[in-house]
Amino acid sequence: xxxxxxxxxxxxxxxxxxxxxxxxxxxxxxxxxxxxxxxxxxxxxxxxxxxxxxxxxxxxxxxxxxxxxxxxxxxxxxxxxxxxxxxxxxxxxxxxxxxxxxxxxxxxxx
Numbered sequence: 001x002x003x004x005x006x007x008x009x010x011x012x013x014x015x016x017x018x019x020x021x022x023x024x025x026x027x028x029x030x031x032x033x034x035x036x037x038x039x040x041x042x043x044x045x046x047x048x049x050x051x052x053x054x055x056x057x058x059x060x061x062x063x064x065x066x067x068x069x070x071x072x073x074x075x076x077x078x079x080x081x082x083x084x085x086x087x088x089x090x091x092x093x094x095x096x097x098x099x100x101x102x103x104x105x106x107x108x109x110x
Contacts, residue, residue, distance in 0.1 A: 047062075047066070050062075072107045075109055076109065078092055086101060
């Protein structure tokens with residue numbers, strides 16, 4: 001492990017739509033220095049492919065589709081990192097624990 005690289009840091013209560021005050025960094029020298037930018041680029045590329053696949057047809061409910069597709073893996077990973085502790089995961093996500101529980105039920109994760 002490269003001890004000169006700072007550990008992963010992220011604001012725990014920042015809204016997902018706000019830019020990070022401190023860019024994410026990793027302990028892996030091969031990893032991208034800006035994973036948030038990588039996620040945005042991946043989402044952008046996926047949306048461009050989606051619109052290309054429509055072949056000129058009008059899309060429907062794109063916002064709900066994207067939220068549904070992004071929310072489930074987000075919840076799965078945060079819950080795993082929080083050792084399935086809903087209170088901790090809710091705090092990290094900036095959600096009320098009851099709201100998190102409702103979302104977990106909607107995605108059939110509990």
